Amino acid sequence: MDLIRESEYRWEMKPSGAMRVPGRIYASAEMIDALREDESLKQVANVATLPGIVGASIAMPDMHWGYGFPIGGVAAFDPDEGVVSPGGVGYDINCGVRLLRSEATAAQVRDRMKDLVVSLFRNIPSGVGSARRDVRLNASQVRKVLEQGAAWAVSNGYGRGEDLDRIEAGGCIPGPDPDCVSARAIERGRTQLGTLGSGNHFGEIQRVAEIFDDEAAAALGLFPDQITVTLHSGSRGLGYQVCDDYLQVMLEAARTYGIHLPDKQLCCAPIKSKEAKRYLGAMAAAANFAFANRQMMTHWVRVTFEEVLGMGPADLGLDVVYDVCHNIAKFERHRVGGVEKTLCVHRKGATRAFAPGHPEVPAAYRAVGQPVLIPGDMGRYSYVLVGTEGAQRETWGSTCHGAGRRMSRAAASKSARGRPIVRELEDRGIIVRSEGRNTLAEEIPEAYKDVAEVVDVVHGAGIAKKVAKLVPMGVIKG
Amino acid sequence: MFPHTADVGLEIRAPDQETLFETAGEALCALLAEPGGIAAREERRIEATGGDREELMVRWLSEILYLHEAEGFLARRFRVTTIASDRLEGIVAGEPYDPGRHVILAQIKAVTYHQIRVAREQDGWSARVILDV
Numbered sequence: 001m002d003l004i005r006e007s008e009y010r011w012e013m014k015p016s017g018a019m020r021v022p023g024r025i026y027a028s029a030e031m032i033d034a035l036r037e038d039e040s041l042k043q044v045a046n047v048a049t050l051p052g053i054v055g056a057s058i059a060m061p062d063m064h065w066g067y068g069f070p071i072g073g074v075a076a077f078d079p080d081e082g083v084v085s086p087g088g089v090g091y092d093i094n095c096g097v098r099l100l101r102s103e104a105t106a107a108q109v110r111d112r113m114k115d116l117v118v119s120l121f122r123n124i125p126s127g128v129g130s131a132r133r134d135v136r137l138n139a140s141q142v143r144k145v146l147e148q149g150a151a152w153a154v155s156n157g158y159g160r161g162e163d164l165d166r167i168e169a170g171g172c173i174p175g176p177d178p179d180c181v182s183a184r185a186i187e188r189g190r191t192q193l194g195t196l197g198s199g200n201h202f203g204e205i206q207r208v209a210e211i212f213d214d215e216a217a218a219a220l221g222l223f224p225d226q227i228t229v230t231l232h233s234g235s236r237g238l239g240y241q242v243c244d245d246y247l248q249v250m251l252e253a254a255r256t257y258g259i260h261l262p263d264k265q266l267c268c269a270p271i272k273s274k275e276a277k278r279y280l281g282a283m284a285a286a287a288n289f290a291f292a293n294r295q296m297m298t299h300w301v302r303v304t305f306e307e308v309l310g311m312g313p314a315d316l317g318l319d320v321v322y323d324v325c326h327n328i329a330k331f332e333r334h335r336v337g338g339v340e341k342t343l344c345v346h347r348k349g350a351t352r353a354f355a356p357g358h359p360e361v362p363a364a365y366r367a368v369g370q371p372v373l374i375p376g377d378m379g380r381y382s383y384v385l386v387g388t389e390g391a392q393r394e395t396w397g398s399t400c401h402g403a404g405r406r407m408s409r410a411a412a413s414k415s416a417r418g419r420p421i422v423r424e425l426e427d428r429g430i431i432v433r434s435e436g437r438n439t440l441a442e443e444i445p446e447a448y449k450d451v452a453e454v455v456d457v458v459h460g461a462g463i464a465k466k467v468a469k470l471v472p473m474g475v476i477k478g
Numbered sequence: 479m480f481p482h483t484a485d486v487g488l489e490i491r492a493p494d495q496e497t498l499f500e501t502a503g504e505a506l507c508a509l510l511a512e513p514g515g516i517a518a519r520e521e522r523r524i525e526a527t528g529g530d531r532e533e534l535m536v537r538w539l540s541e542i543l544y545l546h547e548a549e550g551f552l553a554r555r556f557r558v559t560t561i562a563s564d565r566l567e568g569i570v571a572g573e574p575y576d577p578g579r580h581v582i583l584a585q586i587k588a589v590t591y592h593q594i595r596v597a598r599e600q601d602g603w604s605a606r607v608i609l610d611v
Contacts, residue, residue, distance in 0.1 A: 066592075067485065067590040067591075067592030067593075067608055067610065068590075068591075068592055087591075087592075091587045091588045091610050092587065184544065184548065187548050188547055188548055197585070198584070198585040199585065199587075199611060237547055240587045240588050240610075241544075243588065244540055244588050244589075247591060248528075248533075248537075251528075251529060251533060251591070252529070255529065263591075263592060263593065264532070264533070264591035264592070264594060265590055265591045265592035265593075267591070408486075409485075409486060409611060410486065436582075436584065436585070438583060438584055478585070
């Protein structure tokens with residue numbers, strides 16, 4: 001694959017074969033060398049062949065070999081000539097990250113960390129088949145969740161009204177259509193609302209270890225040594241089922257509309273088609289389920305801290321800093337060749353990063369840009385960034401989403417075999433609780449790339465700006 | 479099993495199509511739960527349709543995964559009763575999950591179409607499937 005280095009962190013893949021637009025990859029020279037060893041660059045080229053793609057098939061520095069689209073991919077499509085692809089969103093629709101900021105400092109809670117983690121692990125159902133006994137929804141209640149998103153959770157006692165202003169899209173993607181969500185998807189979601197899930201999903205208690213930008217940190221309410229909490233979860237089985245259902249629909253649609261697919265997982269339909277409209281209605285519904293899911297867990301984080309520390313909500317804070325989606329397709333206004341246009345932007349393992357002044361950035365953050373939340377692995381650190389003009393100009397207002405795996409799950413398990421992972425982390429000052437037998441082994445810190453390198457690339461390329469570094473103190477995993 | 483940075487892949491070889499699909503089902507379920515304690519005492523019928531054998535493979539495995547996710551049904555034995563290029567019928571036998579006797583190993587989000595391959599070889603059939611975990 002021929003790549004031209006356009007600047008220190010930006011590489012261009014010239015169109016070849018059926019590619020309609022170039023590929024553009026944000027990475028360091030070392031990352032590019034590693035990327036050449038798997039199939040992710042080919043996946044960038046495959047996405048560039050899809051009808052109606054605008055500008056470039058973009059990949060972020062945390063990109064890795066996904067299925068169909070690379071993970072870490074961004075692609076925008078013209079609403080008249082373009083397509084929508086469930087594989088360009090992913091199975092975990094609206095997988096995303098939420099950050100809460102407390103008024104407490106690390107020194108205040110350090111001695112209680114074990115109690116906090118144990119209690120958090122009890123209050124937030126984690127892992128396969130877990131659910132809270134007090135959350136039992138029937139199918140008609142699930143439909144309300146799909147229509148209202150995070151607002152459903154707030155009106156049912158989970159959290160505060162002001163939380164909604166600090167969530168991407170206000171915690172409700174427009175246009176949800178529960179009639180486009182299968183009975184199977186609703187059945188899978190019914191028992192999983194308010195659960196963390198397994199794999200790379202987590203809840204983490206952290207401290208602010210470093211501030212890079214005083215003005216932005218102040219706007220986001222972050223200060224040194226402050227306790228924060230990050231939640232990483234998505235739409236659970238409901239989203240997976242929606243994706244699976246519509247991949248079947250789109251395979252048929254691609255045949256109907258004569259769309260050539262270099263990989264079946266890229267199956268798609270013209271945005272104007274009935275198949276695409278139904279998918280977008282179901283996708284919005286699943287995304288809203290994910291917003292409600294993170295909202296409910298936010299409530300349980302607050303309850304946990306209040307119980308364990310014996311402090312009231314006013315003293316604890318635990319306000320929402322922000323909540324971002326990193327698996328989603330959205331209609332947004334962007335400038336194309338100097339003209340503002342509506343595009344359907346697919347972000348699969350990529351985070352929206354709108355610039356200062358953008359009307360969709362909450363008023364409190366409008367001067368500094370939209371908060372961008374980038375989790376790392378459970379042993380090192382995570383980052384808070386803000387969106388930039390550079391992202392607006394070059395990447396449809398998008399940036400990276402995480403560290404990206406370095407080792408396969410099998411390789412990580414092998415490397416962790418016989419090692420006391422919980423104690424290893426405890427020796428580093430991190431209390432961990434996990435449900436699944438294999439999860440901790442598969443999620444060992446060294447299974448991931450160093451997220452600092454990823455963040456340095458997006459910061460250096462100007463498609464996001466570093467604000468703060470968060471270091472884990474307590475982690476729950478599924 | 480072969481590694482994939484985000485996921486897990488299955489590579490299966492079998493003398494005939496029926497065995498290929500049956501073995502793929504067995505491999506999927508061995509990742510989900512320890513097969514040891516699962517008794518084949520209840521049956522579930524599976525029907526799948528698809529544009530070709532590759533789509534059929536994804537559908538067949540997705541149906542088994544759905545039984546696991548929605549009903550907590552752990553399958554142990556797999557039998558394909560009818561197979562054509564676009565349609566498959568089969569029966570799986572197993573039992574509902576019992577936390578006292580069964581060990582769940584992992585959650586699998588989905589069976590993907592990414593680089594799916596089902597092919598006739600000189601000496602039988604082979605398949606490659608990537609799972610999203």
